[in-house]
C-alpha cells in the first residue's frame with residue numbers, strides 16, 4: 001500500500017532550508033517565537049514556556065497520529081531554528097464548514113520575516129501535499145487583519161474562497177472573522193507545476 005510506505009512528514013530540503021519533524025531540541029526556539037507579541041499579534045495570546053512545551057508535545061504526537069503536523073524550518077548548515085511551516089489536520093476540523101481538510105500554515109521568528117522563508121517552505125509543502133500525497137486540495141486561513149499571512153497565500157497562487165467565522169473563537173472575538181484560501185490539485189497543475 002502506498003499509504004504504508006510514504007512518510008507524510010519526511011525531511012525535505014529547499015534551496016536554503018531543511019524542513020523536518022519536531023525534536024526536543026526545538027523547544028527553546030519555539031518558546032522564543034511563541035513568547036514574542038509581534039509574532040503572536042493575530043493569535044489569542046502569547047504563550048508561556050510551559051505552554052510551548054505542551055504545544056511541542058502535541059505537535060510530536062500529531063506527527064505520529066496524522067502523519068503530518070506543521071514542521072520545523074531550519075537553516076541549512078547551521079541547523080538554526082527559524083520557525084515552522086507545513087501541513088496539518090486541524091484538531092477541530094469537524095467544526096469547520098469546509099472540513100475535513102488539510103491546512104497549510106506558517107510561523108517565523110520575528111527576525112526572519114521579510115526573507116521569503118515562509119513562501120519557499122510552503123511551496124515545497126504544497127508540492128509534497130498535492131503531488132506526492134495526492135491530496136485533492138489544501139486550505140489556508142488567517143484572521144482578516146493578518147495581511148502578511150494572506151500575502152503568503154497569494155504568493156503561493158492559492159485561490160481566495162471568501163471569509164468565515166472561526167468556530168473555536170467566541171462571538172465578538174477580534175480574530176473571529178477569517179479569510180479562507182484554497183489550492184486544488186487541478187489549479188496547481190494549471191499553474192504549470194509538473
Ligand SMILES: CC(C)(COP(=O)(O)OP(=O)(O)OC[C@H]1O[C@@H](n2cnc3c(N)ncnc32)[C@H](O)[C@@H]1OP(=O)(O)O)[C@@H](O)C(=O)NCCC(=O)NCCS
Pocket residue numbers: 038039040042105106107108109112113114115116117118119120141142143146148149151152
Ligand atoms: C506570516 C509570516 C510567516 C509571513 O512572513 P513574511 O516574511 O512576510 O513572508 P515570507 O517569508 O514569504 O517573505 C516574503 C517577504 O520577503 C521578501 N523577500 C526577501 N528575500 C526574498 C527571497 N529570497 N525570496 C522571496 N521573498 C523574499 C519578499 O519581498 C516579501 O516581502 P514583503 O513582505 O515586503 O512583500 C510572518 O509574518 C509570521 O510569522 N507571522 C506571525 C505568525 C502568523 O501570523 N502566522 C500565520 C497565522 S494564520
